[in-house]
Amino acid sequence: MPRQKTREWVKHVLWISRVKLLYTRITLTRYTTLYFFLALLACLILVILQSITFRTNTQGASELAAFLSQSNVSSATVGLSFLNNGDVVLCHNIPGQAGSNCTTLVHREHDHMHVRDIAVSLDNGATPDLQQCAISLLWLSDVLSDARREDLVVLAYQIWLFSLSVVTLLNESLPHLFAGLAARALSTGWAGFRVHGNINLYNAYTHVITTGNCDGIDPLGSWWDQSGPVEIAGVLLNALDLVLMSALSYKLFSVYASQTFSRVGASADINRIYKLVLLFSVVLQLAGFFTLVQTALWIGKISFGPIRQLAEHFPIYLAELVITAVLEIPWLVLGWTSVRRESKMLFLLFASISFILFGMATALFISPFYQFVFEEWSFYATISVAAYILLVATSFLAVICRLKFGKGLAHFLRVTHALDDGDFTPVYFTKARHRLFSASPTYISPPQHDNPSEEYDNKSVFEPELSALGYHYPDEKDPQRLEPVHARKVSAFSVMLSKKQSESSTIHLSSTPALFLGLNLKIPSPIVLRPVERSTSLTSFSSMNEPMRVVVQPVERSTSITSSTSARSKITHLDDITVGSASFKESGRHTKQPVEPPQAVIRSMSSRQATPPGLPRRPMDGGVLER
Helix, strand or coil: CHHHHHHHHHHHHHHHHHHHHHHHHHCCCHHHHHHHHHHHHHHHHHHHHHHHHHHHHHHHHHHHHHHHHHHCCCHHHHCEEEEECCEEEEECCCCCCCCCCCEEEECCCCCCECCCCCCCCCCCCCCHHHHHHHHHCHHHHHHHHHHHHHHHHHHHHHHHHHHHHHHHHHHCCHHHHHHHHHHHHHHHHHHHHHHHHHHHHHHHHHHHHHHCCCCCCCCCCCHHHHHHHHHHHHHHHHHHHHHHHHHHHHHHHHHHHHHHCCCCCCCHHHHHHHHHHHHHHHHHHHHHHHHHHHHHHHHHHHHHCHHHHHCCCHHHHHHHHHHHHHHHHHHHHHHHHHHHHCCHHHHHHHHHHHHHHHHHHHHHHHCHHHHHHHHHCHHHHHHHHHHHHHHHHHHHHHHHHHHCCCCCHHHHHHHHHHHHHCCCCCEEEECCCCCCCCCCCCECCCCCCCCHHHCCCCCCCCCCHHHHCCCCCCCCCCCECCCCCCEEEECCCHHHCCCCCCCCCCCCCCCCCCCCHHHCCCCCCCCCCCCCCCCCCCCCCCCCCCCCCCEECCCCCCCCCCCCCCCCCCEEECCCCEEECCCCCCCCCCCCCCCCCCCCCCCCCCCCCCCCCCCCCCCCCCCEEEC
16 A cells, blocks of 8 residues: 555656646747747647538538438449549449449530439439439538548647647657648648638539539538638638748757757767657657558548448458557557667567558558549548658668667666656756856856966867866856857756766756755865966075975966075976975965866976986876975
């Protein structure tokens, strides 16, 4: 019982940390916040419009089904009716197969109708003219049923698109950002294509009822007036959403460009592998969605559509689609986890399922039954081609990711996730020279040097190791406010992943406390050895005959050491220190003053003399040794 409570508490804590992480990523900048709320608003509005369209198509399909039922006409008694380049065609089998026996009922080019002489029962009181009109409109019932399936897919597509936007913010991923933008462009394009298709559908409908045996009978009435405005509004909103998201994506690109692909603490190889994994992840998600949609559309088509009576191997088709639907979720999970964990066993399972899915998708394209549906249903054809291309791309990227196993990506992701779960506040710093800021942002100017040779190297890379430990210079100037510039994300624990160190890293965490300063340890002030410049000379107070003594004197930065009077001096130059034969008045005290650690020690002049005997070992940081 206590263990169960502990597990529940751990799950609760992890859930809270994930919510905090999501909130942090959403409120990172004003552009990320706008991106999230615009995606949410667009999703809600487009889902509402698509729901209205679905209800309208359902109403039209119901009215037409009632008319066909009144006329005692159905696909089971008459055959399969469909549009072929504007012509209404009636077949008893798949066109091109044996026993198809197809007849053209209405020609597009001529105002002439050919009605096949079909014996149909008239027990319900339907007239022959009404029956022939119903036969000529039988194809429209299948079209409206397909339109309802399309509405459900587009509705789910909008919800999935919003989830893709959330994943973009969570992962700070450029591939997901580009995929979301491409998905919105696809949604806008399909909305426009559907409006164009509905116009052609309306023209075909009016052509049939005016030139056929309907004698002006309009089963749908004012239904066309209800569906048109909603679909046009959907196109306009999709276009507006695409334009606004394009502008925000451009802004987010500048925010994520150096964060997603330039994670501090990881090597260049890890960054390249992480790019590849992000690309694989987004293609995997796209492939999973389109494959599931294709499977759902195909099952609905052959199970509830009039084409089922023409499927000779219906159990085989159904079994194939059920296997695809069952394997789809494990395939997505295995693909996501195997690459990120670098698990060879999980990847082997993922590759096996990919091979099965690829084989079944290829087999479907060979089937004449599938080819007929592919040619007659443009929406399904678009989904099928996209799913097949994405499946091939996913398999190709998976093989490349498999070749990158064992290069440290799994360890890097584990550390990153551990920091995210631990609620560490992200820290940001700029690439500009000497300009560092945190999420506050607070700027701390580095120490200034009198000697230009002591300036920092322009090529030095700012690393956050010292800042992650809470280090700062004691002689810094007052903090100043700077506007954030082109920044990238660094982690407080990037020291765990990087071997480079630099003294010029001065980053103050905005909310995460320093790791070691909070321990209240009493750290002794260091004795700093001042590097001696080449032009420094020390003069003595007395002669050189006095015994040699070595004294280490703490010197402040930019302080010049000179002697008052001297007649003779002798200077012996070593590699990193300068030894002078000068007399020093003993004071018996050492003043310890915390000053900044020097970045480099100025090497002495090239001329070197023999080292006098009795000198101590030179300090590691250099210094002034006086006699």
